[in-house]
Amino acid sequence: xxxxxxxxxxxxxxxxxxxxxxxxxxxxxxxxxxxxxxxxxxxxxxxxxxxxxxxxxxxxxxxxxxxxxxxxxxxxxxxxxxxxxxxxxxxxxxxxxxxxxxxxxxxxxxxxxxxxxxxxxxxxxxxxxxxxxxxxxxxxxxxxxxxxxxxxxxxxxxxxxxxxxxxxxxxxxxxxxxxxxxxxxxxxxxxxxxxxxxxxxxxxxxxxxxxxxxxxxxxx
Amino acid sequence: xxxxxxxxxxxxxxxxxxxxxxxxxxxxxxxxxxxxxxxxxxxxxxxxxxxxxxxxxxxxxxxxxxxxxxxxxxxxxxxxxxxxxxxxxxxxxxxxxx
Numbered sequence: 001x002x003x004x005x006x007x008x009x010x011x012x013x014x015x016x017x018x019x020x021x022x023x024x025x026x027x028x029x030x031x032x033x034x035x036x037x038x039x040x041x042x043x044x045x046x047x048x049x050x051x052x053x054x055x056x057x058x059x060x061x062x063x064x065x066x067x068x069x070x071x072x073x074x075x076x077x078x079x080x081x082x083x084x085x086x087x088x089x090x091x092x093x094x095x096x097x098x099x100x101x102x103x104x105x106x107x108x109x110x111x112x113x114x115x116x117x118x119x120x121x122x123x124x125x126x127x128x129x130x131x132x133x134x135x136x137x138x139x140x141x142x143x144x145x146x147x148x149x150x151x152x153x154x155x156x157x158x159x160x161x162x163x164x165x166x167x168x169x170x171x172x173x174x175x176x177x178x179x180x181x182x183x184x185x186x187x188x189x190x191x192x193x194x195x196x197x198x199x200x201x202x203x204x205x206x207x208x209x210x211x212x213x214x215x216x217x218x219x220x
Numbered sequence: 221x222x223x224x225x226x227x228x229x230x231x232x233x234x235x236x237x238x239x240x241x242x243x244x245x246x247x248x249x250x251x252x253x254x255x256x257x258x259x260x261x262x263x264x265x266x267x268x269x270x271x272x273x274x275x276x277x278x279x280x281x282x283x284x285x286x287x288x289x290x291x292x293x294x295x296x297x298x299x300x301x302x303x304x305x306x307x308x309x310x311x312x313x314x315x316x317x318x
Binding site for chain 1: 223224225226227228229230231233234235237238239240241242243244245247249251252253254255256257258259260261262263264265266267268269270271272273274275276281282285286289290293294297299300302303306307310311314
């Protein structure tokens with residue numbers, strides 16, 4: 001339930017941004033039905049608005065969703081799935097569904113099951129798509145999103161995803177390096193490429209610093 | 221490129237990754253790349269936020285919005301008050317002529 005409360009404003013904000021970027025109600029909804037990945041949908045809406053290159057949008061999506069491989073790896077270690085189950089579960093796997101499955105799943109009688117995973121996934125999927133529809137239709141009613149300053153919702157929404165992740169000095173350092181790097185790059189390069197380069201650069205920095213500190217810790 | 225094609229390609233790079241993870245339960249990624257994947261969200265979210273604030277023609281208003289919104293998100297631990305409060309702060313700054 002608390003997850004739904006978090007998803008609804010995010011989905012509505014995504015839909016309003018997508019509509020402001022010139023996507024139709026159908027296109028806005030189609031992205032929620034197929035891609036079903038909040039952060040990358042929102043990023044794509046912002047990039048559409050800034051007129052970014054299409055391949056940049058796709059590459060940013062690929063980078064953002066590369067982390068889903070981690071959720072799959074983690075889930076498949078505790079929950080053996082048949083091939084049809086994997087094919088189905090993969091479409092609806094998100095950060096939130098993974099979180100619910102690993103935290104609440106083991107508390108169920110009989111432990112984490114495919115039914116529990118799919119149930120969590122589908123409930124989030126329904127809420128996400130319903131909220132998208134509401135936002136997309138609301139976006140059509142608003143007179144002029146530009147004049148209302150709706151564009152500020154985009155950085156605010158991502159700030160909302162970023163803030164809970166800032167735990168400890170290393171994550172703050174990575175965020176600052178990537179954010180300031182992106183700002184500097186955005187003066188000379190197109191939007192999609194900036195996110196991709198700064199995103200990869202920041203994650204490499206984080207991986208380098210964290211594995212280095214682990215190595216020195218294990219040697220000491 | 222049409223919007224529909226972009227949406228299809230976005231799906232085409234998302235679904236297989238999810239499926240791959242579920243199908244490779246016994247694979248062990250080197251610690252460096254596991255760490256890389258864990259840092260991707262922090263890094264990408266920051267790269268999306270900062271240029272949208274500092275690089276905008278109305279950057280003082282957006283900065284006010286994000287400082288207020290960020291503090292609300294941090295204190296309340298939830299998204300909705302942050303977005304609403306940040307949006308209100310944006311309008312406050314705008315009406316004050318910032």
